[in-house]
Amino acid sequence: MKIVVYGAGGPVAEAAIAALEVRHSLRLCDIRPSSEPHPSLKGDATGNASRWWPSRPARRDHEFRQVDVTNPDQVRDAAEGMDAIVNLTVVRPDPVMAFRVNLVGAYHVMNAAVAHGIRRVVHTGPEVIIDHYWHDFDITAEAPPRPGTNLYLITKYLGQDVVRSFAEVHGLDVVALYFHVFQPGDAPERMKGASPFLVSWADTGRAFQAAVEAPPMPSAYEPFIITGDLPHGRFGSEKAKRLLGWHPQDRFEGHWRRPAIRLGI
């Protein structure tokens, strides 16, 4: 399968590419030139990058295009001849570009899908179901989004609705993967302050592989919670298992043990 990946320079893309490049032909697109790594992937003198960010054991070269997702012509041209789209573009804190990338960019990507007859689009975003459901359990991907006024969350939420509109009207087959926290599967401790909505980099990659290869979805826009199997009963990945055939392998069991047990005391 030929897959165009928008926003191919970031850490999540690195995990996705690691899984997708094993069986598929990729066209990688990013606003940065391929020679300029994403700031969060550069690492530091302590080697944090190699320790915390995803790795690509089967790394190989792919076609690269420098694409600004806010430019409709560039986005459309990059999708030509592709069988599927993976949209990983995101801007978090910038008050202008958050709207332009997360919302207008999503519009351009979906327009490109329609223009080239590409039905399978893997859209991505943050969960928008944590803060407002703070005291709830058994929260599913179908819970109505509640982003609040947080710039990052509200712009991605608006982008989701743009994608949904394209999918429903044009009969596309959109798999929307919602994430929260990523860690290496062998991370010894959980990220401070993180909610129990956590997935390993390796399982993240496998989620993209499943999303691209899964059979047609029941509806034009299907959202999925992508989290490991965690014991809290708050967020679950049952739907992803059932429809995508994705089964997370990293459970972070050590993160949830009482300290005395963890230390063997």
Add this chain to the structure above:
Amino acid sequence: MSSTRTALVTGAWGPGQELAEIVAFRLGAEGWHIRSTATHRSDAGQWADHHVGDLRSPEFIKALLTDLPGGGASATVIHLAPLVAVADAAIAHPGNPAEALDIATRGTYRLLMGCLSAGIGRVVQTSSLSSFDAYEDGLEVTEQWRPRPGPNADDLAPYLAELTAREFTRDPLVDSPLEVTCLRLATLRGGDDASRPPTDIRAMWTVDAARAIGLAIEAQAIGNRGSDRGHRWRILHVASGAPEARYTSAIAHQVIGYSPAWLDTASTGTGEGAR
């Protein structure tokens, strides 16, 4: 009536100008100070303290919301700009209508952030009933139906502005959430003859839209949110009120007393027949 209340009318040019003007004249007659804004100069300068600028600019918002007569607490924002975003984009970004999404959503976001800072608590926002045109005409579509906007700027710009504003009414991290009434309007038709409903089943007279805005402001001042189960977000469908109109205005009639002007002059004269 006190003259220390300010109505801030956005989108007061182009397709929003007639509605802005009627609203302004009516409120002005009741003693409101009228401040208007748009991306372009317009006749609004003749009837309002008109500010030309881009709602997406934090600096412009700050200036726009400074020195409001009566202060922010007594001000109401009448946010017509989401209905004008496509026209704004056509001028600023010819051939790229998707820019209207940025104009409508980021403009709304910045404006409402400014309202929080300025202590402005009440907003009446306009949107479009076109988000329901995907439903077959035989269905009685009400506020209880999910919007189904088409993937085009005309539908998405006002709809996404709705979603943006709604978050400002319910974010638990906001100390004093806004109270927003969103009026989804039928397609506006100008003209002087509002004594009969428009023949287009998806259209309404601009004077009736202005009437609904005035009623929404009055209802906010009364402060009864019972019909909205206590929520600070109120959504109402406002159309021509004609029996054959595509969209019913029945809830707007119940909640804010909306009835079109033509019904007042019709033989029934009671307004009870408003669809």
